[in-house]
Amino acid sequence: MNALFPPPVDTSTIKLRVLSLGAGVQSTTLALMAAHGEIGPMPDCAIFADTGWEPQAVYEHLAWLRSLNVLPFPVYIVSDGNIREGLVRGAQGERWASIPAFTRSASGTVGMIRRQCTRELKIAPIRRKVRELIGIAGKRSPNRPVVEQWIGISFDEIVRMKMSMEPWQVNRFPLIELGMTRRDCLRWLERNGYPAPPKSSCIGCPYHSDSLWRQMREEDPDAFADAVAIDRLIRTGFRNLRGEVFLHRSCLPLDEADLDTLADKGQLDLFADECDGMCGV
Template sequence: MNALFPAPDIPTIRLRVLSLGAGVQSTTLALMAAHGEVGPLPDCAIFSDTCWEPRAVYEHLAWLRSPNVLPFPVHVVSDGDIREGLIRGARGERWASIPAFTKSKSGKVGMIRRQCTKELKIAPIRRKVRELAGIAGKRSPKHPIVEQWIAISFDEVIRMKPSFEAWQVNRFPLIEKGMTRRHCLRWLEKHGYPTPPKSACIGCPFHSDGAWRRMRDEDPEAWADAVAIDGLIRSGFRGLCGEVFLHRSCVPLDEADLDTLEDRGQLDLFANECEGMCGV
């Protein structure tokens, strides 16, 4: 265990919940708990569905929820379809904004404020946690009664954030153990488990060029969907004068240069407000 990040020891905790993104890190954490390598055993895991994950993620989630894989239940919650929300937003309706890129008539490039993680990931999980803890619709306790496990790995330690709720404490078991994403992959391989797919919305603007390229080359269904949505969201959003794009180059997605030898890498913006709920 990493002495810099010890596990919390809070006697008032009565519910332990694992936030499950169904990616590499959260899958590893869930299976490590099942093997008794992290404890105490969580009471459940919660997957928050934006309804726009790749097919492989849903197939992997179904495997995790199948009998004899995890010794605790996996609850699936949702606060709406982010894809349909984008389409509504382009019609001038209210939407949970994603960090898409904008380009003004003068050529200035900007980025839209990110609301999707808070509204479509964090909020539904928090609501379910309150229900499971027996405090839905009630005054919140002033001391921690819930321990929420977040599967951020040691190489993403910058994404660690404390809970802003007095009744809940965040715990980061992979960081406690000093485990990076690579360590997680090795652990899964050692135990004969499948490699989880990348957990992220199909049209997430945080995709690296490599991720877009893999989608184009290996998942044509998802690629065609992303290209179609990218074309639909060019204008129409309330309060936005410029054009909207999924790719940072501010050109249509199917025209973006994804084949450069130097992959520009994923934007280092997850730490802004994601609280570890996306991409793990």
């Protein structure tokens, strides 16, 4: 497969190649393509940032990826706390890493809360582990790139591609280099005898589309019941928030929202502008 976009030209100073693993379709495909020698050079490791509130199927898929003879490089798991527990604390007036939940004021105005969860619970712990692995934890950062971080954004989500703001690290997007879409990833997995990975995103993520909420309700009722319980719990109590808080964009309780309308409301499109390439892949 010919690359549409070449990888960074000067890689002579790179000492560590890290794959950001969300354990979804794209990052799984990226990891397995590397294992098959179809993308190189081989990563030194992959890192999964655990928010503590992924569906059970994601944790089972991650365990498979970490099992013997699947990937030829280690997969590290890092965490900066449990997002579900943070929501509970936030609803009690404590400090929390805010999620992009929907709010409704007394006048009926609908808005979204500023999102901190991706940066605090995904990007920060990965960055800390990378600095540990490269040997610069607690030290001054190099002024040249020494780390190449692979991110599993596919060509159909190219708007999520962001360059690194750190001089010591460069971001690389191999699936975009190859012009591979999410559907191409699924086809590659099928051709090579791998099952389709589960959707990788937090159980109560407000970016869920109605179709994903429906799927959760029908296929993982325990997870859906948990999301409903948390949605009910977070209605009020957050510091500096006067309106009510909801997980669904309708600003209705999740178990009362209309999830069955055939025309999906496009909620998943919010990922394109907001999720920094760290969630859902």
